Amino acid sequence: MKKVAMILSILILFVANSFAQWKVNNYVDSFGDTTSQKYIQLFVPEKGAFSNSATSGSELIVAIALEPSKSNEIPTVNIRLFEYGRGPEVGLGDGEIATLTVKLPNGTVETYNLIGSKTLYVSKKKHNEALVNHLLNGEELKCYVRVSNIHYSMESKYVFTIPAVENFKEVYAKL
Numbered sequence: 001m002k003k004v005a006m007i008l009s010i011l012i013l014f015v016a017n018s019f020a021q022w023k024v025n026n027y028v029d030s031f032g033d034t035t036s037q038k039y040i041q042l043f044v045p046e047k048g049a050f051s052n053s054a055t056s057g058s059e060l061i062v063a064i065a066l067e068p069s070k071s072n073e074i075p076t077v078n079i080r081l082f083e084y085g086r087g088p089e090v091g092l093g094d095g096e097i098a099t100l101t102v103k104l105p106n107g108t109v110e111t112y113n114l115i116g117s118k119t120l121y122v123s124k125k126k127h128n129e130a131l132v133n134h135l136l137n138g139e140e141l142k143c144y145v146r147v148s149n150i151h152y153s154m155e156s157k158y159v160f161t162i163p164a165v166e167n168f169k170e171v172y173a174k175l
C-alpha cells in the first residue's frame with residue numbers, strides 16, 4: 001500500500017509539473033490595447049504556503065515574471081504573491097522590507113533583497129542575473145520570502161518552489 005501511495009504521489013507531482021509552462025505575454029497600454037513590449041510569466045503549479053500573525057500554513061499562489069530591463073540586458077525578476085489563493089497581491093507597506101532566500105539543488109542558499117509597493121522586484125542586477133542563470137540551467141528553486149516591518153515585530157513568511165520547467169530557454173529567447 002505504501003508503494004502505491006508513493007507511486008501515486010510521484011505521478012501527481014509529475015503531472016502537475018508537466019502543466020507548468022512559461023508563457024510570453026504582452027503589456028497593454030492605458031486603453032487596454034496590446035503593445036509590442038513582452039514579458040514572460042510562470043504561475044507556479046504547486047501551491048505554496050504563507051504564515052503571519054493571523055494564520056499559519058495558508059494557501060499561497062505565486063506568479064513569477066521576467067520583464068525586460070530598460071538597458072535590454074538582464075531582465076528584472078518579479079514575484080507576485082496571492083494570499084489565500086486570491087488577490088490582492090502582497091506588497092510592501094510603510095516600513096516593510098523583504099528578502100527572497102533561494103535554496104539551490106546542491107544545497108547552496110542565496111539571499112536577495114526585494115523592493116516594490118505591490119509586485120516584489122529583485123533589486124540588484126547581479127541578483128537578477130543569478131536567478132535567470134539558475135532558471136536557464138534548469139534548476140528547481142526552493143524559495144522563502146520574508147516580509148518584516150522595521151517599526152513592529154511583525155513578519156510574514158511565504159514558502160514556494162519554482163519548478164525546473166523545460167520550456168524556459170525557448171520562451172526566454174523570445175524576450
